[in-house]
Amino acid sequence: MAGETLFDKVWNQHVVLTRDDGQALLWIDRHFVHEGSHHAFATLRQRDAAVARPDLTFGVADHYVPTRARHAPIGDAAISRMVTQLSNNTAAHHVRLFGLDDPAQGIVHVVGPEQGLTLPGLSIVCGDSHTSTHGAFGALAFGIGASDVAHVLMTQTLWQKRPLRMRIIVHGLLGPGVSAKDLALFVIAAMGADGARGHAVEFAGPATAALSMEGRMTLCNMAIEAGAKCAMVAPDAVTLAYVTGRHFAPGGADLARAAAAWAGLVTDDDAVFDRDIEMDAAAIAPTITWGISPEDALPITAVLPDPALEQDAGRASHIAEALAYMGLSAGQPLGDVRVDRVFIGSCTNSRIEDLRQAAAVLAGRRAVIPGLVSPGSSRVKAQAEREGLDVVFRAAGLEWADSGCSMCVAMNGDHAEPGERCASTTNRNFKGRQGPGSRTHLMSPAMAAAAAVTGLLTDVRTLTELP
Amino acid sequence: MQPFTRLEAIAVPLPYSNIDTDQLIPARFMSRPRAQGYGDLLLHDMRTKPGFPLDDPAYAGARIVVARRNFGCGSSREAAVYALVDAGIRCVIAPSFGDIFAANACNNGLLAAQVTEDAAEALLARLQAGDNRLHVDLEHCLIGDIGFQVEPVTRIKLLRGWEDLDLTRSHQDAIAAFADADRHRRPWATPTTEPPTCPTP
Numbered sequence: 241m242a243g244e245t246l247f248d249k250v251w252n253q254h255v256v257l258t259r260d261d262g263q264a265l266l267w268i269d270r271h272f273v274h275e276g277s278h279h280a281f282a283t284l285r286q287r288d289a290a291v292a293r294p295d296l297t298f299g300v301a302d303h304y305v306p307t308r309a310r311h312a313p314i315g316d317a318a319i320s321r322m323v324t325q326l327s328n329n330t331a332a333h334h335v336r337l338f339g340l341d342d343p344a345q346g347i348v349h350v351v352g353p354e355q356g357l358t359l360p361g362l363s364i365v366c367g368d369s370h371t372s373t374h375g376a377f378g379a380l381a382f383g384i385g386a387s388d389v390a391h392v393l394m395t396q397t398l399w400q401k402r403p404l405r406m407r408i409i410v411h412g413l414l415g416p417g418v419s420a421k422d423l424a425l426f427v428i429a430a431m432g433a434d435g436a437r438g439h440a441v442e443f444a445g446p447a448t449a450a451l452s453m454e455g456r457m458t459l460c461n462m463a464i465e466a467g468a469k470c471a472m473v474a475p476d477a478v479t480l481a482y483v484t485g486r487h488f489a490p491g492g493a494d495l496a497r498a499a500a501a502w503a504g505l506v507t508d509d510d511a512v513f514d515r516d517i518e519m520d521a522a523a524i525a526p527t528i529t530w531g532i533s534p535e536d537a538l539p540i541t542a543v544l545p546d547p548a549l550e551q552d553a554g555r556a557s558h559i560a561e562a563l564a565y566m567g568l569s570a571g572q573p574l575g576d577v578r579v580d581r582v583f584i585g586s587c588t589n590s591r592i593e594d595l596r597q598a599a600a601v602l603a604g605r606r607a608v609i610p611g612l613v614s615p616g617s618s619r620v621k622a623q624a625e626r627e628g629l630d631v632v633f634r635a636a637g638l639e640w641a642d643s644g645c646s647m648c649v650a651m652n653g654d655h656a657e658p659g660e661r662c663a664s665t666t667n668r669n670f671k672g673r674q675g676p677g678s679r680t681h682l683m684s685p686a687m688a689a690a691a692a693v694t695g696l697l698t699d700v701r702t703l704t705e706l707p
Numbered sequence: 708m709q710p711f712t713r714l715e716a717i718a719v720p721l722p723y724s725n726i727d728t729d730q731l732i733p734a735r736f737m738s739r740p741r742a743q744g745y746g747d748l749l750l751h752d753m754r755t756k757p758g759f760p761l762d763d764p765a766y767a768g769a770r771i772v773v774a775r776r777n778f779g780c781g782s783s784r785e786a787a788v789y790a791l792v793d794a795g796i797r798c799v800i801a802p803s804f805g806d807i808f809a810a811n812a813c814n815n816g817l818l819a820a821q822v823t824e825d826a827a828e829a830l831l832a833r834l835q836a837g838d839n840r841l842h843v844d845l846e847h848c849l850i851g852d853i854g855f856q857v858e859p860v861t862r863i864k865l866l867r868g869w870e871d872l873d874l875t876r877s878h879q880d881a882i883a884a885f886a887d888a889d890r891h892r893r894p895w896a897t898p899t900t901e902p903p904t905c906p907t908p
């Protein structure tokens with residue numbers, strides 16, 4: 241019998257039962273809820289049901305929280321209601337909330353790992369597609385909709401069909417100025433925004449192993465933008481070092497026992513994947529998006545595509561529509577594109593390492609366009625301030641704000657204006673994502689910092705020397 | 708949940724790929740309680756385009772949508788499905804769907820019918836040429852004489868109008884036994900610092 245993949249090992253440990261039609265009832269180890277959970281809590285109220293396992297459920301206020309003037313009352317009534325609603329719902333069901341005033345508040349996919357709630361081998365769900373982030377620890381983690389959130393709240397389980405397995409082996413090492421974000425965008429462009437649909441992806445190979453936990457989280461976070469069900473990286477010494485000592489993580493004998501279990505969470509040599517893909521890290525340049533889907537990504541050195549040269553009718557019309565929305569023209573070099581605004585933040589790129597990379601580019605330089613830096617959590621913010629990164633951002637002319645989803649999704653009021661072009665470290669360049677009419681270019685923190693300095697989409701590798 | 712068996716209705720062509728959930732319902736509207744209805748928010752920002760098919764009288768009363776690949780990609784917001792359902796749509800036909808969208812659709816009685824790229828193009832062309840009624844048969848997985856695909860489990864759930872929760876409740880003992888055994892197998896998997904501030908019910 242063939243060996244098992246990492247994914248199958250974790251999956252199998254969570255199967256309560258399997259139905260004749262193949263649907264498995266999975267046990268859920270961690271359930272994170274944010275403000276968007278109000279639909280699910282309403283279902284509980286309708287059914288007069290309780291949260292089955294409040295001790296495994298954690299609330300995080302992130303999507304609607306203000307990132308400025310945090311302690312003042314929230315002006316917008318609808319936004320304010322979303323934040324209080326989460327407090328009320330979690331309090332009514334005895335769920336621990338990382339609320340607005342909590343020193344550990346932040347974006348759910350930053351807080352979970354940071355607090356040691358995210359561990360190797362766990363099953364983790366959240367009503368948020370970027371739950372794939374937590375797979376960086378070798379956890380089985382995926383996003384679900386409101387009906388399934390309600391189901392998990394009431395039963396701590398979820399019916400799922402076992403997805404197909406895909407392995408992406410990244411050989412070699414990423415070059416200087418090239419980060420996990422560039423790798424992620426490269427993968428999405430190569431596979432398409434639905435290229436990994438229906439698959440659990442395992443990232444492997446030397447370039448993956450060489451990534452820090454922050455880098456692995458960025459990579460797994462973006463896997464959903466290739467349509468993946470979930471993404472995983474096998475836990476190793478880097479993972480163990482990250483987890484050890486975190487607030488909710490096991491310690492002492494429990495940790496030793498856990499570490500022994502985690503050591504087995506690797507794909508067996510003779511395991512078979514439904515799809516195996518290999519790529520060379522050395523071939524990847526700093527990569528940015530130019531259009532309205534994350535698959536519209538190109539190396540910064542490229543020129544914009546021409547719909548007239550595209551054979552596929554669907555693709556040609558997509559390119560034409562994307563160029564029109566983005567206010568760009570076919571054949572234009574990416575490096576000629578002017579940028580109006582910069583955003584550094586989101587669950588993709590707001591951890592301490594991301595801020596360090598952006599600050600390294602900004603140190604001693606001035607931004608020529610306005611920009612906002614929103615750290616991924618209040619803890620990240622404090623850490624960055626201990627390292628003096630806030631001083632670098634401020635000295636460069638960027639705004640240093642509190643943590644939250646902020647301009648990633650523009651729900652809290654932070655947004656780009658119609659027609660404004662934003663260099664953003666976020667994960668989605670959908671039309672209007674950062675506000676109605678906004679134009680988003682996705683890129684790494686270092687590339688966003690480079691764009692801030694020049695006011696153009698810029699290859700950060702050309703900026704290595706200080707002015 | 709209302710079962711889905713057959714549907715004969717007007718279909719509206721949306722000849723776009725990657726219609727993401729931010730298009731289906733922009734994030735800024737998501738603080739609205741469901742009771743107020745989401746139908747008027749469907750594709751809100753795309754409808755500002757003059758002549759957008761959804762507002763073309765030729766497709767008034769449409770209950771079916773035909774689109775290009777990767778429909779419903781993006782965020783897990785079930786509100787994207789609420790917007791479709793509340794606008795009267797009961798079936799979306801496309802070459803591929805975002806996984807989470809497809810799961811949410813099923814949980815709300817909305818059929819996400821997967822067809823080949825060629826079939827989608829043929830359907831779009833037909834609708835745009837004025838032949839705007841389609842007949843969807845979930846029992847036989849047919850749109851007129853064009854076959855479509857849907858997960859077998861999804862098909863049964865939609866045909867019967869089943870909800871997961873009722874089934875899960877019948878397995879309560881198995882779940883309790885699993886949780887019990889698992890606590891011994893993986894004691895480290897439960898958070899160490901007991902979080903609830905109040906005693907659990």
Ligand code: SF4
Nearest residue numbers: 370586587645648649
């Ligand atoms: S930062 Fe953006 S992508 Fe991440 S959870 Fe918040 S809104 Fe979603």
